[in-house]
Amino acid sequence: MSEYLVEMRGIKKSFGRVQALKGVDFWVKRNEIVGLLGDNGAGKSTLIKILVGYYRPDEGEIYFEGRKVSFKSPWDSRKLGIETVYQDLALVNLMPIWRNFFLGREVMKGPFGTLDVKRMKKITIEALKDIGIFVRSPDETVAFLSGGERQAIAIARAIHFGAKLLILDEPTAALSVGETQRVLEHILEAKRRGIAVIFITHNIYHVYEVADRFVLLEKGEKIGDLEKSETTPEKIMEIIAASSVGTMSR
């Protein structure tokens, strides 16, 4: 079995005259938490969108569990166990928690295939409780939850449905200190359950607590790939600042 869950080799992508990625090698080992860092426009989102099949690379290859893949849409990557939680789009605001939990994976019952609402509510509550999240009711509308609670539900959903790789896009942006800590705990819980994580962020201090390795992008190029044991948040900030104007959060 390959030690790599994901391997992206020589990835290039341009939008018109903008070279968003200039030949990037990026990999995630099984059960590893990788912090993906870089200033605005560094190419982080483009790299992830290529990985999940939202964009096709102009050049380069992608391997998942040692096999070459060519995802045609995010649905293809999701089927193999790649779950992405976008900062704002993780959940549908006007729907209750249980609907969000099962979105696109609804449980049906009976000969006419009606929604098994009771069962889905029960599973939702149990799956959340299982990773230490207590919600007042599965009927609660997501719009009334805090940012941290939404991230937590999205992470619990990925764990419950057996994701192998969880991609979190700025999961701690705009969260209070306490909420950030709770979300970091959930990320570690995902790792304890064997899931690998890509944590995209501008904030080195948030990701530093939980990540095993840090990949630094700048202007479409990889400018650093560092194990936690060989670096510090300050060193990472220095590398990024040295190659850009440096607007990373401190």
Ligand SMILES: Nc1ncnc2c1ncn2[C@@H]1O[C@H](COP(=O)(O)OP(=O)(O)OP(=O)(O)O)[C@@H](O)[C@H]1O
């Ligand atoms: N759909 C697109 N059309 C045109 N240009 C794009 C598109 N997507 C990204 N780009 C450009 O590609 C470059 C990399 O952008 P990308 O969004 O990947 O960076 P990022 O590191 O995710 O930045 P941020 O932290 O601001 O999200 C930027 O110059 C951006 O303007």
